[in-house]
Every structure is written in C-alpha cells, then in structure tokens.
Amino acid sequence: MWENTKSRIPEATVNRLSTYARILDQIKSEGTELIASADLADQCGFKPAQIRKDLAYFGEFGVRGKGYYIKELRENLKKILGVTQTWKVVLVGAGNLGLALLAYKGFLAHGFVIDAVFDKFPEKIPSHRTGSLPVLPMSDLHEVVQEKQIKIGIIAVPSESAQNVGTALVNAGITGILNFAPTQIQTPHHIKVKNVDLGSELEHLSFYLSQYP
Amino acid sequence: MWENTKSRIPEATVNRLSTYARILDQIKSEGTELIASADLADQCGFKPAQIRKDLAYFGEFGVRGKGYYIKELRENLKKILGVTQTWKVVLVGAGNLGLALLAYKGFLAHGFVIDAVFDKFPEKIPSHRTGSLPVLPMSDLHEVVQEKQIKIGIIAVPSESAQNVGTALVNAGITGILNFAPTQIQTPHHIKVKNVDLGSELEHLSFYLSQYP
Numbered sequence: 405m406w407e408n409t410k411s412r413i414p415e416a417t418v419n420r421l422s423t424y425a426r427i428l429d430q431i432k433s434e435g436t437e438l439i440a441s442a443d444l445a446d447q448c449g450f451k452p453a454q455i456r457k458d459l460a461y462f463g464e465f466g467v468r469g470k471g472y473y474i475k476e477l478r479e480n481l482k483k484i485l486g487v488t489q490t491w492k493v494v495l496v497g498a499g500n501l502g503l504a505l506l507a508y509k510g511f512l513a514h515g516f517v518i519d520a521v522f523d524k525f526p527e528k529i530p531s532h533r534t535g536s537l538p539v540l541p542m543s544d545l546h547e548v549v550q551e552k553q554i555k556i557g558i559i560a561v562p563s564e565s566a567q568n569v570g571t572a573l574v575n576a577g578i579t580g581i582l583n584f585a586p587t588q589i590q591t592p593h594h595i596k597v598k599n600v601d602l603g604s605e606l607e608h609l610s611f612y613l614s615q616y617p
Numbered sequence: 618m619w620e621n622t623k624s625r626i627p628e629a630t631v632n633r634l635s636t637y638a639r640i641l642d643q644i645k646s647e648g649t650e651l652i653a654s655a656d657l658a659d660q661c662g663f664k665p666a667q668i669r670k671d672l673a674y675f676g677e678f679g680v681r682g683k684g685y686y687i688k689e690l691r692e693n694l695k696k697i698l699g700v701t702q703t704w705k706v707v708l709v710g711a712g713n714l715g716l717a718l719l720a721y722k723g724f725l726a727h728g729f730v731i732d733a734v735f736d737k738f739p740e741k742i743p744s745h746r747t748g749s750l751p752v753l754p755m756s757d758l759h760e761v762v763q764e765k766q767i768k769i770g771i772i773a774v775p776s777e778s779a780q781n782v783g784t785a786l787v788n789a790g791i792t793g794i795l796n797f798a799p800t801q802i803q804t805p806h807h808i809k810v811k812n813v814d815l816g817s818e819l820e821h822l823s824f825y826l827s828q829y830p
Contacts, residue, residue, distance in 0.1 A: 415662075416629045418824050422817040485820050486827030493819070501717035505815070508714070509776065510799030514816035515823070533713075556822050563722065580822035586723030596825040598818055602718070603727035604635040605813050606706070607698050609769050609793035610728070611631050612809040614699030 417458045421481055423448050424455065428478040440471040492519040494549055494578065496569045497560030498529045498539045501584055505560055506534060516556070520548050524565070542572065549576035556580045563587040570597075630671045634694055636661050637668065641691040653684040705732040707762055707791065709782045710773035711742045711752045714797055718773055719747060729769070733761050737778070755785065762789035769793045776800040783810075 427447050431439060445452040459465045462484050466472045482488050493511070495502055495518045505511075506518055518537070523529060526539040540548065548554075557578040559569050566585035573581060580596045583589055591597055640660050644652060658665040672678045675697050679685045695701050706724070708715055708731045718724075719731055731750070736742060739752040753761060761767075770791040772782050779798035786794060793809045796802055804810055 413824075413828070415821070416632075418821050419629070419817070421824070422814075422820050426814075426817075484824065484827075486823035487820060491819070491823055491826075499717070500713050500720055504712070504714035504717045507712075508799070508815055510814060510816040511819060513799065514820055516816065516819045555826055556819065580826050582818055582822060586721070586726065596822055598821045600815070600818050601635075601639075601723060602721055602813070603723040603729065604632070604639070605795055605811055606704070606724060606729045606769065607635050607700060607727055608628070608631050608811045609795060609809055610699035610704050611626075611634070611697065613704075613768055613793050614697075615626070 413461055417461065418485075420448070420450060420454070420458050421485055423450075424458075425478060425481040425485060425487075428474055428481065431474055437474060438467075438471050439474050441466060444472060487515040489515065491516050491556055492552055492554045493517065493556045493558060494520045494522065494545075494552075494554045494573070495558045495560060496522045496542075496545070496573065497558075497565075497584075498523040498526070498534060499560065499562075502558075502560040503529075503533055505558060505584075506537070518558070519552055519554060522548075524561075545572055546576040549573075549578060554578065556582070559583045559585055559589070561585060626674055630674065631698075633661070633663060633667070633671050634698055636663075637671075638691060638694040638698060638700075641687055641694065644687055650687060651680075651684050652687050654679060657685060700728040702728065704729050704769055705765055705767045706730065706769045706771060707733045707735065707758075707765075707767045707786070708771045708773060709735045709755075709758070709786065710771075710797075711736040711739070711747060712773065712775075715771075715773040716742075716746055718771060718797075719750070731771070732765055732767060735761075737774075758785055759789040762786075762791060767791065769795070772796045772798055772802070774798060 441452045445455055465477055465480060493516050495505060498521055506521065521534060521537050521539050522542055522545050523539050524542055526541050529539045555578060557573040559566055559581060561569050563585045566583065566587050567589050570581060570589035570591055574591055574595055583597055583599045586601060586603065589597060654665045658668055678690055678693060706729050708718060711734055719734065734747060734750050734752050735755055735758050736752050737755055739754050742752045768791060770786040772779055772794060774782050776798045779796065779800050780802050783794060783802035783804055787804055787808055796810055796812045799814060802810060
C-alpha cells in the first residue's frame with residue numbers, strides 16, 4: 405500500500421501495467437506485430453475495458469478496431485514504469501534474505517542492479533557469500549549512496565531494525581524503499597515505501613483453498 | 618496473476634481484503650469498537666465504495682450510517698481469507714531464499730507454519746542454519762506431504778528447477794503453490810499458483826520515481 409497521497413494512479417493499476425509489459429515481452433519474442441485488445445486482455449487475465457482504463461492515465465494507445473501495436477505498447481509501458489533505464493539499488497541487510505535478494509536473477513530482468521550492500525556487522529558475513537560486492541558498514545551508507553547517486557533502497561533486516569535503517573536510507577538521499585521487514589516504517593511524505601508482505605502472498609493461497617476446497 | 622479461471626473473485630480484491638484485515642488488526646489493539654466507513658477507507662488508502670464492493674462478494678457487512686464493527690469485520694475477513702486455522706506449508710529449496718523464508722517471522726502472524734523443508738542436496742546445508750527442522754531429500758517429499766497432510770508448497774529454487782519442483786509438489790498432493798522462482802510454471806487447472814515477482818515490486822518504485830521525480 406502506498407503511503408504517498410500525492411499520486412493519483414492506483415497501485416493496482418501499476419501492478420497491471422507490470423503484467424501487461426511482461427505479457428507483451430513474451431508475445432514479442434514470438435514475432436507478432438499487432439494484438440487484438442481482447443487477446444491481450446485474455447492473456448493478462450483482465451477485461452479489455454480494464455486495460456483501456458489503465459492505459460488512459462498515460463495517453464491514447466491502441467488502434468480502434470485493430471488492437472495494440474505490440475512493440476510500441478511494450479516500449480511505452482516500459483517508459484511509464486521507468487524501466488527503460490537501469491536503476492542502481494542499495495541493499496541493507498546481508499542475512500539470508502539479503503543474500504537471497506543479492507542472488508535473485510529477477511531484478512536485472514526488470515532493470516535493477518544491486519550496487520552496494522550494507523550490514524550492521526559486515527565482518528560477520530563470509531565474503532564468499534556475497535559474490536563480488538563487499539559488505540560495507542552502515543557508517544559508509546550516506547557517502548556511498550551520495551557518490552553512486554542511488555535512489556532506491558531495499559530493507560532486508562529484522563523488524564526491530566527496520567525503522568532505523570529506513571531513516572538512515574532517507575537521510576542518505578534514498579527516495580524509494582522496498583521494505584521486506586514485516587513491519588510498517590514511517591517516512592517523510594515524498595518518500596515512496598513499498599512493503600513486501602510475504603505472509604499476505606500466502607493468504608492468497610489460503611483464500612482460494614478455503615473458498616474452493 | 619491467478620492461473621485459475623474458475624474463481625470469480627479478482628486478485629486485487631483478495632489483496633485488499635488482506636489490507637483491510639491488517640489495518641483492522643492495528644485498530645483493534647487500540648480498543649475502538651466501531652469504525653466509520655470513511656475512516657477505514659482512509660486508513661487503508663482506498664475509497665469507501667471500493668471496500669463495500671469488495672465485501673459484497675461475501676455478504677452484508679457494516680451498519681448503515683454507522684460503519685463497521687471492528688471485531689466482527691476482522692473475524693469475518695480472517696474467515697474469508699482462510700486464516701482462522703493454521704496452515705502447514707512445505708518449503709522446497711534451502712538456499713539463501715529458502716533459509717530466509719524459514720526465518721521469516723511474517724508467516725506465523727498470518728497463520729502459516731513451515732512444517733517441512735526439502736532440497737536437492739540436503740547434505741550440503743549446514744544443520745545449524747535451518748533451526749530445528751531437518752532438510753529432507755526430494756525422494757521423501759511425497760510421503761511427508763501425504764503424512765502431514767500439507768496443502769501449500771513454497772518453491773524457492775532456481776528458475777531452471779522450478780517446473781520439476783512444481784510437478785513434484787502437485788504429485789505429492791499440494792494444491793496451492795507460492796512460486797518465488799522468476800519463471801512461470803505449468804500446473805493442472807485445479808492448482809492455485811501465486812507467483813511472487815520481486816522485480817515487479819521494484820517496478821512500483823521506479824514507476825513512482827519516474828512519474829513524480
């Protein structure tokens with residue numbers, strides 16, 4: 405849930421834009437040129453009207469009676485999602501979760517590169533576990549974030565440290581935070597915080613298993 | 618995105634139900650009894666009409682002109698989400714991500730307990746890293762899932778092994794899968810698969826940083 409009140413684009417729309425882009429990526433590699441609105445909707449699992457409504461926030465897309473030009477829509481979506489550039493990301497927390505995120509191949513596919521790793525106790529993390537990136541002490545956070553001009557931070561520390569890390573990231577100049585700690589953090593209004601609640605992902609399963617046993 | 622076509626409840630609705638339940642949990646602990654529809658909407662970041670629409674799938678909730686009884690709505694939501702019971706979960710993959718999920722405190726808060734851990738090479742995982750649960754070989758998966766009557770599985774293996782693990786889970790009797798591998802897996806129609814795409818979580822940030830720099 406977005407803390408930010410300034411933005412008028414619903415989070416669910418951003419979610420769907422990601423889906424559209426991903427589906428178009430798959431279609432594109434099959435060489436098709438134009439996709440009918442109903443086909444795209446079908447493959448994404450949404451209604452054509454939903455796609456039109458989501459895209460309408462950003463301009464006019466699609467050709468009446470024909471559908472969407474795949475390549476064009478894909479490029480527009482990536483521009484909208486801000487993934488035409490590569491984003492440098494700072495990771496705080498080099499425990500199991502942090503190391504898992506460091507090794508996660510799905511980030512690069514979306515244009516994100518973890519460019520620096522910090523931990524409260526960098527000396528405790530065996531260097532062979534972090535690949536080529538050294539784990540730096542928190543005292544270097546501000547300098548490194550400024551020097552590398554990093555704007556996105558990932559919090560992968562226990563709940564009880566999450567707020568302190570969040571504050572340190574904001575003070576260092578980070579404006580977007582992906583928070584994996586299962587707790588809310590307080591930040592100034594201009595900072596975007598996205599909480600990843602892995603427990604609520606499991607709730608999707610228990611919901612469907614309960615509703616349709 | 619849900620592969621399942623049988624279900625008419627949109628995934629975004631399930632997402633919001635999780636949010637409502639979480640917000641109500643926080644309010645409840647402050648001792649309030651009734652919450653105005655507009656207040657709940659405000660705290661959740663959605664419109665009152667959205668909440669009404671989401672809840673209408675499951676029955677009549679709320680008191681006209683007054684709002685919602687907090688305790689009652691919270692309990693109803695948990696029933697809907699299937700989290701009044703504890704769900705046993707099997708985890709496949711004891712690499713960094715698997716170990717991170719094993720240590721993740723957010724699952725228990727939602728009523729999920731990882732009850733068995735499997736890996737292709739269990740002998741390679743130091744026993745002190747998995748706590749009290751032994752890491753079992755894949756050859757035991759079927760028997761353990763059947764014996765413990767586990768219905769939910771988590772895939773925390775590299776992309777190239779995800780399909781094989783998914784198939785093994787389904788064959789063992791799992792009907793709900795949370796897939797962390799950044800790839801799609803094919804399953805029979807009655808199986809619910811929820812893909813966790815950590816890269817698309819970051820896209821939320823790049824979207825907002827691009828739209829509102």
